[in-house]
Amino acid sequence: TMAHSKALLVLENFIGGKFVTCSSYIDSYNPSTGDVYCRVPDSGKEEVEAAVKAAKDAFPIWSSKSPLERSRILNKLADLIEHDLEAFAQAESKDQGKTITFARTVDIPRAVYNFRFFASSILHHTTECTEMATMGCVHYTSRAPVGVAGLISPWNLPLYLLTWKIAPAIACGNTVVAKPSEMTSVTAWMMCKLLEKAGVPHGVVNVVFGTGAKTGEALVCHPDVPLISFTGSTLTAQRITEKSAPHCKRLSLELGGKNPAIIFDDADLTQCIPMTLRSSFANQGEICLCTSRIFVQRGIYSEFLKRFVAEAKKWKVGNPSDPTVDVGALISEEHLEKVRSYVKKAQAEGARVLCGEGVDSLTLPAGNQKGYFMLPTVIAEVKDESCCMQEEIFGPVTCVVAFDTEEEVIKRANSVKYGLAATVWSSNVGRVHRVAQRLQAGLVWTNCWLVRDLNLPFGGMKASGIGREGAKDSYEFFTEVKTITIKH
Ligand code: NAD
DSSP states (O other), rough: HHHHHHSSEEOOEEETTTTEEOSSEEEETTTTTEEEEEEEEEEHHHHHHHHHHHHHHHHHHTTTOHHHHHHHHHHHHHHHHHHTHHHHHHHHHHHHHHOOOOOIIIIHHHHHHHHHHHHTTTOOOOOEEEGGGGGTTEEEEEEEEEEEEEEEESSSSSSHHHHHHHHHHHHTOOEEEEOTTTTHHHHHHHHHHHHHHHOTTTSSSSOOOOOOIIIIIHHHHHHHHHEEESSOHHHHHHHHHHHGGGGTTTEEEEOOOEEEEEOTTSSSHHHHHHHHHHHGGGGGGGGGEEEEEEEEEEEHHHHHHHHHHHTTOOBBBSTTSSTOSSSSSOOOOHHHHHHHHHHHHHHHHTTTEEEETSSOOOOOGGGGGGGGOOOOOOSSSSSSSHHHSSSSOOOSSEEEEEEEOOOHHHHHHHHEESSEEEEEEEEOOHHHHHHHHHOOOOEEEOOOOOOTTTTSSSSOETTTEOOSSSHHHHHHTTEEEEEEEEEE
């Protein structure tokens, strides 16, 4: 009906400092109700072309500004987002299905911090210099922005991950064309409304909305976009690598994970259990760093399982806008079905589902009956070869298995195609060092999870990615280095 369509939120692309309507649109769902509530531009080659042109035109002026000038603008933008933190958090929760608490305490504060962090770090880089006295030469390196950066981000941490790319890209003097996930575009659009006030010149940040196959691919294939920073699935990364190969583009790929937690019998379970629940179920398990394989040493296996399952059952699933809720809705109906199908496969293979999906009943508020909800699910006695132990599920499902020795658990933890993150729990310092050194993972947390210093490298090994992001790593990715030699 007209009344219904009038109520829909309609997004527009942001190109050259202006909001521009698109010829066609995609429906976007509210995951907690199952209703279409927003229309997202279905951009194609034409829109991407216009955005790349705007970014190219803005490059000479933006790249010639001093780091301090750019830093001031990034800080201003951080302040403006922070000023609207509650509105951003509400929008992220509604669009993505995540709890309002998570959006308020993690997503939006981190988006703000991403701009502040790179506003600061860009002021402190130094380049290298060496002397070759016998030749009468000094060598030094100089770094310059690359040009138009293509930024593609996923739906799980929408504004958080998009700004983790936009901030370093523009801090370094590049201009950008960004494409958020078509399922979670609202907060990026809200941010566009603040750019002018922050002093970001027209064309420095352009956002084109749409699907991966159409909008994303047009960006990846555009000859005037020399670098692509992508966060998403390993499958999409393979496609992007193929499509960008003819242009020899520089790629940064942050991909999936199948992250182990290794819990030795000398672990402090009073810390380990609540943190491993968080690392398994936070954001509905939709974080690339979430734990999905828990290896527990035999001596504490049954005690761990008992306490872990009892605590998992206390996680409240329901309306994401209720601040007492711990688990919101999954991103889409298709994704919910996919996550559920893993639980069914595990059962068919003889594993035991100890709580959650198919075991406990889920009661939802009247307004959320058609939402994409699922209970935190713990599965035990899953075989290492099972798809539940090998593939990324990306939902509130975690597998718990027993192990005997250090040597054995390292081997089993490494026997997946992914290598993003791992956690190790033990009070033996020698052991955590030994194990951390041998785990194939870009990040190893011992006796904690998700504690990040943005200065240090972030990224995955094996099928979890190529490249690292962080203060120095992002600076290196978003700039081109030149070695200059001077002879007296
Ligand atoms: P996805 O790969 O389906 O999509 C990611 C983005 O790529 C979206 O914007 C999508 O529209 C776009 N895209 C899809 N096909 C494309 C194509 N052919 N060309 C260009 N762009 C294309 O991933 P998703 O389902 O949105 O996100 C979940 C995945 O992201 C999980 O695998 C998760 O582990 C991963 N992830 C990784 C990190 C990390 O830092 N390593 C962080 C968050 C999420």
